[in-house]
Amino acid sequence: MKRSHRRVVLAARPRGLPVESDFRIEPGEHPPTGAGQLLLENELISLDAGFRRWMDAGSGDDVLPAMRIGEPVMSLVLGRVVESRHAAYEPGDLLMARLAWEERSLTDASDFLVPVPGDGKHPLRFYLGALGDSGLSAYFGLVDHGKIQPGETVLVSAAAGSVGSIAGQVARLLGGRSVGIASGADKCARLVRELGYEAAVDRSRPDFAAALSSACPDGIDVYFDNVGGPLLELVLDRINVGARIVMCGAVASYTAEQPLPGPQNLFQIVTKEAHVHGIMTHKHADRYDEGRTVLGSWIESGALRVPEYVLRGIESVPRAFCDLFRGANFGKTIVEL
């Protein structure tokens, strides 16, 4: 069993936006698989902006510790068990796991592991994207908390991202009128043309606030927030009575060198009797099958499209991650090993 591999370690803590030189590719070698452990051959690596926040010194929290310089970068991966000394797993099993940017992983199964069906019904990549945490964030967020009524306006930020590209479509399939926010006219055009958004607003326009109002002439009933930061203040000024806000991510904050000020108009939550719900998808692993079944049926029927930005080889991982923050991706960013 080959134990040597290549891995990507944190070479330096990013300052603001991450750059390729914050990471280093180096050889690694796992010790023999011990009792209770399993060795995975990783096939796919998921790039998720949310992991950026654990790259800062002192960033550890209830979810994860702060990453350490010189250690492999934590990430979601999809791997195949090649050696198991753990009763619950056997060689050939496919797992989505919170492990690291590395070609092979050794784990004692205390990491977050979710079995993935290897029946070929969907490309394995989908189990990191539309049928993985990204798609399930959109699904759980909107199904559990969106309470979308027919024709309601559902605004999605970072709408061309891994979660947003699914959220806008899920909102439409649940009866909503999806409006996306993304940076750049090209992306906005693709949101409407390829993903069925009713409208898309270019965040980089100087008249963004006015354009947002025009795109939501009846106000905002549901806001699926992937970016946090100052945008939330603009949105709060446009919510309807009884609005639901699903807080999923905060890309704007992950790269801020100083904490971003919070919205000054939180009182809108009171006057509009709004509801705000935070979601952490990995806490609902017991419902992944439910979400995958629904999302999978939409994919099979052609109702849900799965945009992807795929790069190849472990050496592409740093660029793939940095591309997330440059907005180079449209849809889910994945590296195939």
Place this chain on the structure above:
Amino acid sequence: MKRSHRRVVLAARPRGLPVESDFRIEPGEHPPTGAGQLLLENELISLDAGFRRWMDAGSGDDVLPAMRIGEPVMSLVLGRVVESRHAAYEPGDLLMARLAWEERSLTDASDFLVPVPGDGKHPLRFYLGALGDSGLSAYFGLVDHGKIQPGETVLVSAAAGSVGSIAGQVARLLGGRSVGIASGADKCARLVRELGYEAAVDRSRPDFAAALSSACPDGIDVYFDNVGGPLLELVLDRINVGARIVMCGAVASYTAEQPLPGPQNLFQIVTKEAHVHGIMTHKHADRYDEGRTVLGSWIESGALRVPEYVLRGIESVPRAFCDLFRGANFGKTIVEL
């Protein structure tokens, strides 16, 4: 029918904290009661900090327009119909109404009017406090959104105020462990001794943040927020997974001359999968009977105490209002006319 009366008008827009000279008492005279109108003899005036925010220029919103200089100050009152040319009301009817600081009110019933039982079961004052919008805010907020499990920690800000003094008790009656925040050691002692709070934290202590942590050793499960502002940031850092935050008021913001910055740690809502709900009690007038029945039964059994700060005469109204912001009150502030 006497139509002349005294009223309190807005003499100047308060800058920050209101002072008595922002208001002026002057004689008024209502025109004859027209078709569809009714004339009320006001018996009680409710003083509510929330009305402060409509005293600023340009403060009008979906709820109310900005108050106008020289016009009577908008308020909740309790009055008795003395003349009616409206089919739904007759002389003798008791109404809680959003009208103004005045001895008599003329309304076409387009104002917010809620019938009040005149059966003598409770003092009429209670229908502006514990059985009025103050108590019902506590009740709807905690019953609809608190989802209190036995022993959970329920933190209440402005705990000695009209809403907070009821909220801490309602939380206890629903099985929670109530912790109050108020300014001053005396008030804090009264919260524990008279209102059954398990603990109370003095906001004016220099070591407030540490004291808050000590008073909530198991974290915060429910936060009933009456003040908004910077305190929310401290609370968000101490919430448990699945916490519920009921946003009811924002006294801190009402008197701020510049908008207060929002909390920098809203992402805690995501990582803790917290839920935030705004409430506007007057939007639930169809459920006032339900709330009054439950709260009334607690009052009758002695389980719920009703602290009040009562002044007398229309000339006392400006002081009673300013006292709210000086923290002179303990419980509901009411002026008896």
